Amino acid sequence: MPSDPTLRPDGVRVVHVDEDPPAAWSAAVYLCGPTPTDPRETSWRPAAVAALRERWTGGGTLAVFVPEPSPGGHYPAYADQIGWEEEAMRLSDVVVFWIPRDMARLPGLVSNIKWGTWCGSGRAVLGAPPAAERMEYLLHFADALAVPVARTVEETVRVALDRVGTGVPRAGGERAVPLPVWRTGPFRRWYGERTAAGDRLLDARVEWFGGAGAQAGAEAAEWLLTVTVAPADGAAPAVTRLLAAQGQGMLM
Template identity: 70%
Template sequence: MSVESPAHTIAPATAPSEVEVVHVGQEPPESWAAAVYLCGPTPADPAEPSWRPDAVAALRSLWSGAGRLVVFLPEPVPGGSYPAYADQIAWEEDAMHRSDVVLFWIPRDMARLPGLVSNIKWGAWCDSGRAVLGAPPEAERMAYLLHFAHALGVPVERTLAGAADAALRAVGPGAARGGGERAVPLAVWRTEPFRTWYAERRQAGDRLLDARVDWYAPQAGPDRAPAWLLTVTVAPGDGSDPVVSRLLAAQGQGMLM
């Protein structure tokens, strides 16, 4: 887990809507209201167009939240090149962990666009509470992914525009976060246990430097809150060294481990 600079000011709730694309290798902005990662197969043939520009266009047209929507795009800027493979993987992992929604679009064609790596990523994120699965009806060998999407309550869409819309429905209006706060996804940020814990830390003068969701279980019914386990790095208000703690929320209650 990288340690971020402290959160300074975060975007006000009345900030105008904007969309910022962050390509692989680029540093994300210091604050945002929501973040979406575009996950799925990337064409190996330069002559084969990527689906991601259309996804970005759909998100731009649909985003109406107050503040900045960041779209993580694991492809280089036009005319650019990919980083070293290990650096690519590290950037992708960090971006996915910081995202509020991981939008999967898998137009699988076993001859042109098999998307085998996407299967691994789907397995890692399908039960995160942040996944959206999109695939056209003609996509090949999707039965297993679709089965678990339905079993886990993951939104499923058959068009790219529909998948973008589902991602933004999950995000809602977003929530302004800056610095280390960006590492807390909306699925956790909005829960009462986290909000109570964070309000107490801020009142004490502490600063959230980083966070990582280690486990997440969605709510099992209309009256039950999601459960989660979060590792946080906090700079105490007294100026002492940062402290790493684990927070557990279960059955609507929060406790420090």
């Protein structure tokens, strides 16, 4: 039996807004999009979680961030909700947008802001049914930035999982390095040197991500990271910026 009581045998761990993320995973996905405010309206996220459970074939844990309370739980204070969502998206390998926009019932205006933040991150996947309203602007930038677009929840999930593949096991501060960065040669070389020296990665933040391979997370992707590293000699943690551009990595 899994040691984590919240981890299903399929390897999927759902993390609700009133819960802390697991200490380790192979991949992490955030389910972004409008949440019904009318209790008579059904949320789209259970269907997305079910599709993720059915399709996840990685050998490790898939963390799925759901910005809704756990069964019987409650939403936190508004500022705490925002903070949880921002941190969960920062830690995610893919930010899945499903926007079934209906201006009368489910306008999803906050989703526009989040899309504007993440559409160029190399981690976004956009899903919307053909009948969704006021989607032209989002679809324009999905096309301009080569963000994949799907028309059903199930297809959106499939595209997201295609992006992560089987994932890569990460724990602690490693979770803050998303797969599109982790899989690039410059990061792997830098991190290999640090681990060989006995250093420990405490945290990382992607400040910029781009380049020809950005959307696919290919070797041609370029990035700027701020990393916090605990040296092996016990000295105070050091904050450093790492840049990978034009196929080369360097310290700043």
